[in-house]
Amino acid sequence: MIQLKNIKKTYNRGKENAFEALHDVSLEISDNEMVAIVGTSGAGKSTLLHILSLIDCWDEGEYWMNDVLVNDLNETKQAEMRSHEIGVVLQDYALVEDFTGINNVLLPLDFDKAKKRTKKEKLTLANQALEQVGMREFSSKKCNQLSGGQKQRIAIARAIVNNPYMIIADEPTGALDTENAKQIMEILKRLQGNGRIVIIVTHDMNIAQYADRVIRIEDGNIVND
Ligand SMILES: Nc1ncnc2c1ncn2[C@@H]1O[C@H](COP(=O)(O)OP(=O)(O)O)[C@@H](O)[C@H]1O
Numbered sequence: 707m708i709q710l711k712n713i714k715k716t717y718n719r720g721k722e723n724a725f726e727a728l729h730d731v732s733l734e735i736s737d738n739e740m741v742a743i744v745g746t747s748g749a750g751k752s753t754l755l756h757i758l759s760l761i762d763c764w765d766e767g768e769y770w771m772n773d774v775l776v777n778d779l780n781e782t783k784q785a786e787m788r789s790h791e792i793g794v795v796l797q798d799y800a801l802v803e804d805f806t807g808i809n810n811v812l813l814p815l816d817f818d819k820a821k822k823r824t825k826k827e828k829l830t831l832a833n834q835a836l837e838q839v840g841m842r843e844f845s846s847k848k849c850n851q852l853s854g855g856q857k858q859r860i861a862i863a864r865a866i867v868n869n870p871y872m873i874i875a876d877e878p879t880g881a882l883d884t885e886n887a888k889q890i891m892e893i894l895k896r897l898q899g900n901g902r903i904v905i906i907v908t909h910d911m912n913i914a915q916y917a918d919r920v921i922r923i924e925d926g927n928i929v930n931d
């Protein structure tokens with residue numbers, strides 16, 4: 707379970723352009739849930755996702771993952787949690803464009819020195835991840851030769867290769883046409899379960915309807931859950 711308790715986030719803290727992007731956000735997400743976070747542009751959706759994915763820090767409040775108070779973890783432990791428990795998918799895919807699909811998917815495994823996997827073990831895991839998103843046959847193509855929908859599937863494979871507890875996607879279909887968006891949402895929906903949480907940020911209600919639960923955020927507050 708994920709719990710945020712009274713989270714506050716201020717950009718440019720202490721400066722004259724200080725801006726409180728999250729005021730007092732409390733949120734609980736149970737194992738196996740798929741949640742959509744919706745809200746207009748500037749509402750604080752990405753800020754919330756960056757905190758959940760440990761890409762950015764918060765100023766006040768508590769972040770719990772299962773029985774671990776994330777606040778208490780040092781930088782190394784947080785980095786470990788980010789790499790083992792959290793898979794991130796972004797609107798613009800964020801792939802290494804001149805790498806092949808499989809080499810993009812191998813990146814998190816190569817980063818993860820602690821696990822001491824052999825090349826063969828890593829290749830097996832990467833191929834399994836590619837299989838799950840239906841991209842096995844395109845795995846040796848360079849990403850700059852793939853369509854947007856295919857790139858996003860590679861990005862999802864990269865996000866799941868470490869078998870994370872939580873998948874966090876920021877507007878994952880924002881750059882895709884309706885048909886590809888539908889395919890991506892069906893893949894994300896399939897990845898929910900076995901304990902795993904899926905969190906999607908979107909401003910598109912057609913996308914939000916794939917989730918079990920819709921959380922609306924407005925001006926840095928959760929207004930509807
Ligand atoms: N790095 C930053 N520095 C200053 N202000 C920021 C920064 N990132 C976001 N903001 C501001 O915080 C608010 C929330 O932004 P964001 O979380 O990106 O919203 P959303 O993803 O819902 O569009 C916006 O007003 C935005 O301008």
Ligand SMILES: [Mg+2]
Nearest residue numbers: 748751752753
């Ligand atoms: Mg955003």
